[in-house]
Amino acid sequence: MADLDSIVEAKDYGVGRPQTVPASPIKGSDQLDFGMRHRLGRIFQHDGRTVMLAFDHGYFQGPTRGLERIDLNVVPLAPWADALMATRGIFRTVVPAESPNALVLRASGGPSILKELSDERVAMDISDAVRIDAAAVAVQVFIGSEHETQSVHNMTQLVDAGLAVGVPVVGVTAVGRDLVRDARYLGLATRIIAELGAQVVKTYYCDEGFEQVTAACPVPVIMAGGKKLPVLEALTMAFNAVDQGASGVDMGRNIFQRKDPIAMIQAVRSVVHDHAKPQEAADLYAELSGGATD
Numbered sequence: 001m002a003d004l005d006s007i008v009e010a011k012d013y014g015v016g017r018p019q020t021v022p023a024s025p026i027k028g029s030d031q032l033d034f035g036m037r038h039r040l041g042r043i044f045q046h047d048g049r050t051v052m053l054a055f056d057h058g059y060f061q062g063p064t065r066g067l068e069r070i071d072l073n074v075v076p077l078a079p080w081a082d083a084l085m086a087t088r089g090i091f092r093t094v095v096p097a098e099s100p101n102a103l104v105l106r107a108s109g110g111p112s113i114l115k116e117l118s119d120e121r122v123a124m125d126i127s128d129a130v131r132i133d134a135a136a137v138a139v140q141v142f143i144g145s146e147h148e149t150q151s152v153h154n155m156t157q158l159v160d161a162g163l164a165v166g167v168p169v170v171g172v173t174a175v176g177r178d179l180v181r182d183a184r185y186l187g188l189a190t191r192i193i194a195e196l197g198a199q200v201v202k203t204y205y206c207d208e209g210f211e212q213v214t215a216a217c218p219v220p221v222i223m224a225g226g227k228k229l230p231v232l233e234a235l236t237m238a239f240n241a242v243d244q245g246a247s248g249v250d251m252g253r254n255i256f257q258r259k260d261p262i263a264m265i266q267a268v269r270s271v272v273h274d275h276a277k278p279q280e281a282a283d284l285y286a287e288l289s290g291g292a293t294d
C-alpha cells in the first residue's frame, strides 16, 4: 500500500513566474524535438563543446596504426572523451556497453581505400542506431567528388530516418584527393550539409577564413583532426578551431597514434573545455607523459 503518512499540502506553485526551459548551448538545436536534443546534450557538454574521439577508420582502411587493438589502445581513453565515434562492429565487440560516453555511430560505407572512396552507401538501418543507443549517426558527404549526389542522398536518407526516431546526423565533409581544403570549399560543403538537414557538421580546419566557415553554418561545426601532426601543431589547430567558432573536435590519429594517447586526450580536453592556450596544453602533455615529444 502507498505510504500516505505525512502528506503535506502543496503550495509552491510559483504563480506569476512563467515556466521556462533554459536555451540550449547547442547551436541551432532549440527547435528540435526532445529526443534529438537529449542525444545532442550527451555529445555536447554544458559549455556547448565536445571532445569526440574518432576511431572509425577501419571501416575503409582496415587496421590503421594505433587501431590494431582498440580494446588495448583506445578503450582506455574513453574516460576523457565526451563522445566516441566508431562503427557498430567495434561498439558491439570491444567498447563496454556500460561506457557512459555518447556514441556516434558510423552509418556509411562501401568502398575501401583500394577503390573510389566517394562511392559510399548508407551501411546500416536507423533502427540499429536506436538499439545501440547511439547519440548520433555519422555519414561522409563528398562535395565535389565523383559520387557527390549519391553521398548527399545517403545523408538526406539518414536525416529523414533520424528525424523519425530522434537520432541526429553528423555530416562529415569528406574532401576528395584533388580538392583544396580552403574556406571556400569547406564553407560550401558545411553549408550544404547543414541546409540539407544534418544537425552537426564535421569538417577540417583551414588557416584562412575558418571563422567564416563556422559563422555561416547554422549547426555546430566539429573540427576533424586529420593526419598526425607535431604535438604543439595539433593542439594549436584545435585551439584555433574552437577559438574561431567550432563546437569542439573529433580527433583520431592525433590522439591514438601518440606515444602517450591518454596524456594527449587530456591536453586536447584542456584546450576544448578549459580554454588552455596551445603551449599550456603542450606542457600538460609533456608533464602527463613524462616528457614525451611525439
Ligand code: R5P
Residues within 6 Å of the ligand: 054, 055, 056, 057, 085, 140, 172, 224, 225, 226, 227, 250, 251, 252, 253, 254
Ligand atoms: C574518416 O572519415 C573518419 O570519419 C575519421 O573518423 C576522421 O577522419 C577523424 O579521424 P582523424 O582525426 O584521424 O582524421
